[in-house]
Amino acid sequence: MNIIIIEDELKTAKSLENIILGLRPADKIIGQYQSVSASVTALTEGPMPDLIFMDVQLADGLCFEIFKSVKITCPVVFCTAYDEYSMEAFKNNGVDYVLKPFAKQDIQEALQKVDELKNFFQQRALPDLGDLLSKLSVPSGKTSFLVFKNQKYKTISIDEIAFFYIHNELTWIMCFDKQQFSVNQSLDQITQAVSAKQFFRLNRQYLVNFKAIKEVEPYFLRKLYVRLVIEAPDKLLVNKEKSHSFLSWMEDR
Incomplete structure (x- = not known):
């Protein structure tokens, strides 16, 4: 079986490739792509694979944009970090999915399901992905905040x-250029509003952008000490209960 992997996280793509080939040595990974545009080009110019493993959120947008440009005629297994409620749309339309972080067993079960559904995919058209996109709400997070300073309103990306x-x-908001702005929302509200992939709640006082993290080192009592690219008003510590999830978030790029 010829397989394409569409995944913007290189480590995840490589891990997925290793698992697939470990389970199915006779299968071939004929392409790996990280963006909507690269995937559209590959699927337009190259042969259609027998199966696609596809992440929902890619480097340049949602994967469903691919279906607007290319007629996909093979089954798709979606790999995503989003919850099962959002994925019900996929299940009802006969397309399988695995939730990140996935394990070998997850991929094995997905491949088995694809084998069992081969006749289904040969005899029926894939669901209308435009309609699916309109029904599925993928939480990508706020893109800006409105602030008020010096008697003026402005938006901060x-x-x-x-x-x-x-x-x-x-x-408070601290920008990379060291400008600061107060906001009316609580830190709990902001944590819910921004992308969980981009920001992490280190502790009760700090919610930090991945790009702001310079380095992390072990600290006393199994805590982690986080240094940023700009100086923070306080020493940033992650407690031992949260350290594992923080390091997993750091690695999941």
Whole structure:
């Protein structure tokens, strides 16, 4: 079986390839692509594979954009970090999925399901992905925040923000250029609003952008000490209960 992997995280793509070939040595990975545009080009110009493993959120947008440009005639297994409720749409349309972080057994079961559904995919068209996209709400997070300073309103792009933090019972934005702005939302509200892939809640006071992290080192009592590319007002520590999930978040790029 010829397989294509569409996944913007190189480590995840390589891990997926190793698992597939370990389970199915006779199968071939004929392509790996990280973006919507590269996938569209490959699927338009090259042969259609027998199976695609596809991440939902790619480097340049949602994977469903691919289906608007290319007629996909093979089964697709979606790999995603999003919850089972959002994935019900896939299950009802006969397309399998695995939730990240996935294990060998997850991929094995997905491949077995594809084998069992071969006749289904040969006899029926794939679901309308445009309709699926309109029904599926994939939480990508806020893209900007409205702030007020010097008697003026302005928007701050999420990519400009190094971290959010609490000081004197107020929530503040610290930008990479060291500008600071207060916001009305609580840190809990902001944590829910931003992308969980881009920001991590280190502790009760700090929510940090991945791009702001310079280095991490072990600290006393199995805590982690986080250094940022710009100086923070406080020493940033992650407690031992949260350290494993933090390091997993750091690695999941």
